[in-house]
Ligand SMILES: [Zn+2]
């Protein structure tokens with residue numbers, strides 16, 4: 001760490017942050033009273049929390065006063081779905097649907113395990129770009145090939161501890177042989193090619209649950225403000241056994257952890273559910289007893305009305321990843337139907353091999369825009385306020401942190417972003433909530449605070465030396481290129497069969513490219 005950074009963070013680390021007084025900024029609180037309507041108030045921050053808010057507050061002796069003139073304060077954003085694995089794969093793929101894309105950036109065969117130090121750099125990269133862009137909480141569904149180890153997880157927790165970010169970090173697991181996680185893979189692959197995949201070892205559910213228990217004991221609740229948490233990450237219904245899903249549900253309930261999984265991201269998965277799961281992954285989840293407010297589904301693009309209802313009744317969340325869903329041609333979640341159903345809606349970038357950004361603000365702008373072209377009824381279109389809520393309080397709720405972050409209210413942790421309003425994006429000053437979504441690109445961010453600790457000052461990370469991080473990663477990049485090329489070459493053997501599988505699945509679909517909601521036709525049952 002440089003001297004400059006040491007100096008900056010000096011004195012602000014003890015006891016989860018210093019004492020601050022933010023004097024009369026414009027605030028978007030996302031609280032019950034104001035929602036996302038901007039207003040003016042002062043904030044007192046002490047002991048890592050928002051101690052007081054009000055227009056008649058005055059600074060106390062010993063407080064660092066931050067002038068609120070030309071400043072906007074918002075809750076920190078919650079990136080409700082990403083994978084730090086992909087931080088080394090951004091910019092490598094284009095124009096591949098999920099099932100083919102996975103072969104190239106999560107290569108099944110021939111992937112050498114990464115050293116924990118590389119995993120640490122990878123997670124630090126995610127944390128750094130997140131914090132600088134106003135994300136104070138990341139939900140990192142951490143996956144590791146060929147197998148995730150505790151020292152990988154330790155490296156991820158160490159990175160988030162250093163950067164000062166809040167995080168839920170999973171062990172992500174699939175305990176079903178790879179080719180059986182897709183509906184037609186075996187139909188299009190020669191036996192000797194199938195054998196290559198089948199020879200890869202698959203972790204058993206009991207091994208994973210033991211791993212998860214060790215991870216909970218070692219890492220859950222670490223960091224100031226207990227801000228680093230473990231979460232259960234069974235990859236997807238078609239990739240996990242009933243024993244695994246039930247075991248994860250029990251552990252999540254016992255420790256009140258987020259239960260994070262991927263559901264109905266692509267048309268292939270919808271076809272799979274219809275053929276092999278009696279028409280519904282969600283009804284299957286219900287039978288297993290794992291629908292609960294702890295459950296967050298990434299994607300949910302191809303959910304049907306009855307499934308939305310079940311999720312809503314059980315207080316579940318959906319993490320919506322429009323950039324990833326567009327880039328992989330997966331489809332588009334029915335925004336207004338999900339909102340109306342009462343399901344808690346959060347936003348995620350997904351991994352940066354499919355988005356390719358850790359900046360949730362880009363997801364926010366895309367979400368606000370893309371759904372407007374799916375209906376000719378403007379009543380159905382997302383408002384800037386709905387999007388801000390999904391990116392803050394919605395994300396917090398999905399991460400089991402709704403009581404702690406996601407809005408600016410006395411008693412909550414001081415996770416917040418301070419924007420400069422004297423910038424081109426806010427010139428001339430109009431409705432700053434709309435300008436925040438449609439005009440601001442992150443360059444107005446001056447300070448970011450997590451649990452009352454300043455983690456970004458003048459737009460730069462305080463606890464991570466970004467130049468050093470970029471240097472460290474540049475040093476290993478030639479090795480990464482070789483590592484990636486070798487793994488990709490080893491998996492080309494699956495490509496032809498996987499294209500055939502993809503075409504088989506999409507042939508069953510006669511409707512629009514979006515979800516069944518947006519289709520003028522009925523879903524064609526197999
Ligand atoms: Zn994902």
Ligand SMILES: [Zn+2]
Nearest residue numbers: 324350351354
């Ligand atoms: Zn994804």
